[in-house]
Amino acid sequence: MNTEFQELENRLSAMRPAAPDDGLLSRLEDAMEDRLALPVVEDARFEAMVRGAKPVKVPAELMVSLESIVATTPFPLDDNIVLFTKGSAAPGFKRRYRPIAAAAAVACLGAATALFMPTSPRGSSVVENSPIVHGKHPISTPGYVPASFGRNVEDASDEGVVLKDGKPHRVMKIVYKEQGSFINAEGKKVEVEQPRVEYILVPEKAD
């Protein structure tokens, strides 16, 4: 038994491993010289020919199904901006409190001062959609001073969820109607009424 085993061992040890093929050697050399990921000139033509084959289009019924999967998810353009869906909702996101009430409260706090602030961008997390005012605004007309103002919340809606700094925030759309009156030294009174839309980000709790 030992003799047979010895004979087999001798035969096996007499065998020599096959030499690696040229392709493998070439790849090993390229790997050692850190050139493996670089395009190979000889393969470029073949690669271009292969690339010419275009994947089949997605069947219509599958496309419908894929679109239904994403239908209620706002399409994010970047970290801060999303495109809203028609329903302006993000189902499947569990609410733990009433974000509309919270947003309205935040909005009301700022309402008293907002009317007399300049209409330049505010640079905060609040996205403002101020109406475009043509011509000279009465507020900036010399000689007129504020006499009264009012601001009513006309509508508040949930516009879905966006990501800001990697954290989910619910976007609340608040539509106001601002009313103000201004009076000059001659007793002339000017009344102004303008709509204002504000988008407010409310931090959303996530599981």
Place this chain on the structure above:
Amino acid sequence: MEAFSPLVNSATDLSPSASAWRTWLGENAPRLLLFARQQTRSNEDAQDVLQDALVKLVEKIRTGEFVGGQEAWMPYLYTAIRRLAIDLSRRDDRRKRREDTVGEDLGTEQQEAFHPWFESDASDDETRALLEAGLKELPPKFAEVIVMKIWGERTFAEIGEALDISQNTAASRYRYGLEALKRKLGGARRKGDL
């Protein structure tokens, strides 16, 4: 909200979001489906896997768990498709052990003939068919790298990450796979098939 206006909504009944998703899917879904086809055993499985992967992505976007911007979606989807295909394959293997599947493989092959991987172009249909056959015959670990690199337009680093291999291994598999594919097509050419 001027930031939204550059995206033209071609279909008036679509919301800006739906329109953007449609554009994105139109561009990327064929690539993902091709990868899913390469990873699964049938056209139906590929479609299921693609849908499941998209559901996973959308859930992560909704809940704010997704790390990265839009550029990270495709790498995520490639990884998800691969994992889902592996899971599906394991389930199928278990089921097949329980069932009598005589003739099933033949049926699958016949079905696949009706679901080509690539667009048919009458002028070069033979090349396409041979290329597709060559790709299917390649060991999957080479074919998946070729599919991700050429049609998915992924970098070797991204491919390596998705497949859990090093960048060099991904590049090496790509080179080997391409050489093997070239030999297959060269053989067909010599035989007069091409």
